[in-house]
Amino acid sequence: MSGELYVYGIVDSRCGLAIAGRGMAGGSLQLLAWHEIGAVVSSGGSFPLRYETEHVLHHERVLERLMKGHSVLPCRFDLRLRDEEEVAALLQGKYAAFRANLRRVADTQEWCVRALWDPEELAAWEELSPHGSSERINVDVSDSPDGGAAYLLRKCQAWRREALLHDFAETLIEAVHEPLQRHAQESLTRKCLSERLILAAAYLVPRCRAAEFVACFRRQRLAFAHLQFLLSGPWPPSSFIDEELRGPLMVT
Amino acid sequence: MFNESTIHGERLEDFAAEMERIAKPRARRINADPERAEQGLAKLVLTLIELLRQLLERQAVRRVEAGSLSADEVERLGLTLMKLEAKMEELKSLFGLHDQDLNLNLGPFGDLL
Numbered sequence: 001m002s003g004e005l006y007v008y009g010i011v012d013s014r015c016g017l018a019i020a021g022r023g024m025a026g027g028s029l030q031l032l033a034w035h036e037i038g039a040v041v042s043s044g045g046s047f048p049l050r051y052e053t054e055h056v057l058h059h060e061r062v063l064e065r066l067m068k069g070h071s072v073l074p075c076r077f078d079l080r081l082r083d084e085e086e087v088a089a090l091l092q093g094k095y096a097a098f099r100a101n102l103r104r105v106a107d108t109q110e111w112c113v114r115a116l117w118d119p120e121e122l123a124a125w126e127e128l129s130p131h132g133s134s135e136r137i138n139v140d141v142s143d144s145p146d147g148g149a150a151y152l153l154r155k156c157q158a159w160r161r162e163a164l165l166h167d168f169a170e171t172l173i174e175a176v177h178e179p180l181q182r183h184a185q186e187s188l189t190r191k192c193l194s195e196r197l198i199l200a201a202a203y204l205v206p207r208c209r210a211a212e213f214v215a216c217f218r219r220q221r222l223a224f225a226h227l228q229f230l231l232s233g234p235w236p237p238s239s240f241i242d243e244e245l246r247g248p249l250m251v252t
Numbered sequence: 253m254f255n256e257s258t259i260h261g262e263r264l265e266d267f268a269a270e271m272e273r274i275a276k277p278r279a280r281r282i283n284a285d286p287e288r289a290e291q292g293l294a295k296l297v298l299t300l301i302e303l304l305r306q307l308l309e310r311q312a313v314r315r316v317e318a319g320s321l322s323a324d325e326v327e328r329l330g331l332t333l334m335k336l337e338a339k340m341e342e343l344k345s346l347f348g349l350h351d352q353d354l355n356l357n358l359g360p361f362g363d364l365l
Contacts, residue, residue: 114267148330149323155333156313194274197267230267 005032005041005087007079008062009236010098011070012106013038018069024058032084034091037098039075040066041087051078063236071106073098074236075250090249097244105241108185108204109234111213115176115199116228117168166191169198172227176220177201183213188239198227202239210234294347298340299354303365305336 006024011017013033023029023042031038040062059077066072081087091098144150169191176199181187184203191199205213214231221229241250312329315321321329344350356364 116266116270144327148327148332148334150330151334152312152316152326152330155309156316159310159313194270197270197274228263228266230264 003043003083004080005043005083007075007081007087007090008040008042008059009066009075010037010039010073010091010102011066012036012102015070019062019065021062021065023062024055029062032087032091034088034095037091037095037102039087039091040072041081067109067234067236071102071108072236073101073105073241073245073250074238079249094245094249097242101241101245105204105237107207108237108240109207109210110237110239111184111203111205111210111217111231111233112235112239113176113180113199113201113203113217114197114230115172115224116196116230117172117198117226119165119195121168121226162192165195165198172198172224176224176227179216179220180213183209183216186240204237204240205234291347291349294343295349295353296356298343298347298349299356299364302340302354305333305340306365308336309333 008023008029011031013031014036017029017031017038017040019029021029025042027043029040029042031040056077063072063074081090173189173191177187177189180201180203184205186204187201189199189201193200203213217229217231221231238250312333315329316326344354354365
């Protein structure tokens, strides 16, 4: 038996714990409260020395069940604390930050949208882009294909291609992301993570608007049929937790 | 896979492959192991040099595109940058580093490179 406590997430404790069941090591889920916030933990068993995929899924399932009845700040996988005193110290030490973040994500869900495109489309896009079409590099490299001028020409082409990709991503974000973000309380976008993954966005969506958000995504998917889309959610709002709480404590 | 969450998308394997491809190493800290302190320090120094090299390269590209350089100047500038890139490769190899190792996470500002 281990005295350690496995921590799943931080919730508003004023309504008690809305779910029951077993935790990671077989112990019951319980809420350890400090004033208006609480940590959802489980205890009572020996934690495995080596985790399997099933343990990660179990952690996620507990969080998803918690989401049904609470606004939750998801803790990272395998956050274990020594005993109740250490949990209380954590809640006390980060009380203001936890409360502020719980207010921020109250009654919301996180939805993620990713978009892939075929880089071959770049040729068509180039015709429309101010970065493309006109050949601005007047360098003859036919005599020395391995020389300095040829090297610079290759670099020019690479930078130009990257600029084109960013132009395209900007246009795409404007067209795809704008309607979606109207249904969200907050959003985060990352563009051009690779030549194919042109958009990765997270949306903090009020629960009451989740159906509208998904319907909007379906419309966008039809409107931009040349792109591949992925929508996933609802997730605990891990992307919208302040930097102060991330890293060793919360999901990043 | 999960109880309530839903995933809507076309070919999931395409997204999985792309995410895996761009996944970066988790640890981007200086290696404090005394046995490998040299590599940790080299990683930091080479990251800063790579930043400067990329800035130089961008500036050179701008000048070439602007047409303000003679053919001879373009050739010499290109050779200089080419040698600089080759030297960087040599140093990375010497310290057992790869392109993805040369970066610094600046927290909310993202990655340096």
